[in-house]
Amino acid sequence: MSKRGGSETRSPESSVEKQRSLLVRLSPGLLGVLLGALALGPALGPGFALRYDMVFVPDPPIFRDLGGFPRAVPSDLVVAVLSYPIPAMVVQKLILVGIFLLAATGAAALMPADRTAARLVAAAFYAWNLYLAQRLLLGQWALLLGYAGLPWAVRAAAQGGVRRFAIALIPAAVGGFQAMLVTLLAVLPVTARRAERWRAIGVTGTVAAVLSLPWLIPALRSGAATDPAGVDAFAARADGPFGVVGSLLSLGGIWNAEAGVPGQGFWASATIRLLVSAVAVWGFVRLLRHGRRDPALFGLAVAALLGLAIACLGAFVPAVPKGLISWWPGFGPLRDGQVYLAPLALVLALGLASFARGRIGLAAVAVPVLVLPTLAIGAFGRLAAVDYPAEWRQVQRIVNADPAPGALVSLPWRAHRVFRWTGGRVILDPATKLFARRVIWNDTLVVESREHGPIRVTAEDPLTRRVGALLAGPGPAGARLAAAGIRYVLISDGNENEFLLKLQDATPIFRGEGLLLLRL
Amino acid sequence: MTSNDTKFRDIPSGNFLYHGLGKVSGYYLDHVLLSAHCAATRRREKPVLKVLVAVAIGAVLAGVASVAVINVASPSLQPPDRPLYNYGTR
Structure with a gap:
């Protein structure tokens, strides 16, 4: 040294x-x-x-209008x-x-x-x-x-x-x-x-x-x-x-x-x-x-x-x-x-x-x-990088460009999704993070137990519970949702028929291969 | 052990945080590690034996790791992720 x-x-x-x-x-x-x-x-x-x-x-x-329980x-x-x-x-x-x-x-x-x-x-x-x-x-x-x-x-x-x-x-x-x-x-x-x-x-x-x-x-x-x-x-x-x-x-x-x-x-x-x-x-x-x-x-x-x-x-x-x-x-x-x-x-x-x-x-x-x-x-x-299909970005642009108030409901009424483009990986609904306005999604968590069957952990957000009840109620739900302050409904995963009967009055704004955006 | 003895003597006897954890982790913990090491190796060291033990442990770990990797990498009938809408399975 x-x-x-x-x-x-x-x-x-x-x-x-x-x-x-x-x-x-x-x-x-x-x-x-x-x-x-x-x-x-x-x-x-x-x-x-x-x-x-x-x-x-x-x-x-x-x-973002987060509302509800501050998860992230x-x-x-x-x-x-x-x-x-x-x-x-x-x-x-x-x-x-x-x-x-x-x-x-x-x-x-x-x-x-x-x-x-x-x-x-x-x-x-x-x-x-x-x-x-x-x-x-x-x-x-x-x-x-x-x-x-x-x-x-x-x-x-x-x-x-x-x-x-x-x-x-x-x-x-x-x-x-x-x-x-x-x-x-x-x-x-x-x-x-x-x-x-x-x-x-x-x-x-x-x-x-x-x-x-x-x-x-x-x-x-x-x-x-x-x-x-x-x-x-x-x-x-x-x-x-x-x-x-x-x-x-x-x-x-x-x-x-x-x-x-x-x-x-x-x-x-x-x-x-x-x-x-x-x-x-x-x-x-x-x-x-x-x-x-x-x-x-x-x-x-x-x-x-x-x-x-x-x-x-x-x-x-x-x-x-x-x-x-x-x-x-x-x-x-x-x-x-x-x-x-x-x-x-x-x-x-x-x-x-x-x-x-x-x-x-x-x-x-x-x-x-x-x-x-x-x-x-x-x-x-188990971990790999994938990209969002273009339709997700299109829907994001449409909704975020709209200055009118009102929340967006994401359907199907489950928290998690599996898409082909995610390679079969289970993910939390991406709609929960895409939009500036409040997104109502079902935060009920379902865990499959080998001993007890499905365990349902009830939703934490009170508004989620209210919207869930409206969706589960009989007859069309469009007017009731609009009265509850909902402006958009986003249906992902291509199973739109299940929900369209309930949302007959809604106006389709965007229809893609796997996404349908409705305005109430 | 002379240099080590010096280090032992230099350790403040009261507040070990006197110089902050920079010293605690770099100095006091050094003392802790040293005394732990001395306690564990009071008998005369046998470097060749240590190397042999290390090689044996390494060989066992590498062998088990290879089997684990082969098990996972070999073709399986089930895809890595089952398409579930649930949050998960217990």
């Missing part, structure tokens, strides 16, 4: 050392981008990656604003790759700067695990923003400082209520462990509350109801050979079988995943034994245990979350308990990374990919 002189001359060794140090510093980020590219694969091609809740649309309107607030607004100068499909890809980048760098940042192997193993595990994979396949990118920002939030909470914490909370704030709740679960125990406990909790709570206002205010004003049946539909389930607890400890256990990573139930893979989790827990306990006073480590341990307990609630004592939701709908987020495993994922990442030392430790970077190889290439085709 050469000495630093006033002449700013450096030897070649110094320059190489500097470049190497830069590469080491950037390596978690580069690894995150690499893992993101590998996992997303075909979804990074031209078009939109559409799957379940992940619905991005071309030219999303910035000023403020994530959809942020996407709409970003899509003004950049094409929406590019925005989606940047967000998806950004999730992997943020997750990898955040986990790495919690490890010592000079432990390259440990940083990279933490980065790889946190950016490539079953939790992230299943939530990605369920299309919950907004939640994953919170997941990706969680290590940064934990780090900032342990360090203290309002500005630092507020910045670290931005991904969760953009993600919305689920992302924020998952982050708070991890952050509050960390702050509670700090020396100036009550002040720290006050600051954390205030910052989180301010950043939650975009969804908190509309949620409180929406008059939305939460159906306790959601606990039966969304409780954690066994998605491998080791039961619910084994699935949860492996960071799986999502309620939706369709969101599983292909081949994840293969007994050998499931066994290895559980063994890796056990080793990682051992590693974290070892860290904790030597660092009991570290607020980040202790807080994360508490958060991981709490998260696991919440995830088990719906599966083993469903009466508890059901009772809480019946008492106050605000407990609704407890119904999908598996979501709170995010702190456990970080605990396992740090625990596994604690073993990584030297060159052999560096090789452990491959372990997360080897224990879940089928997440690669868009989970073997």
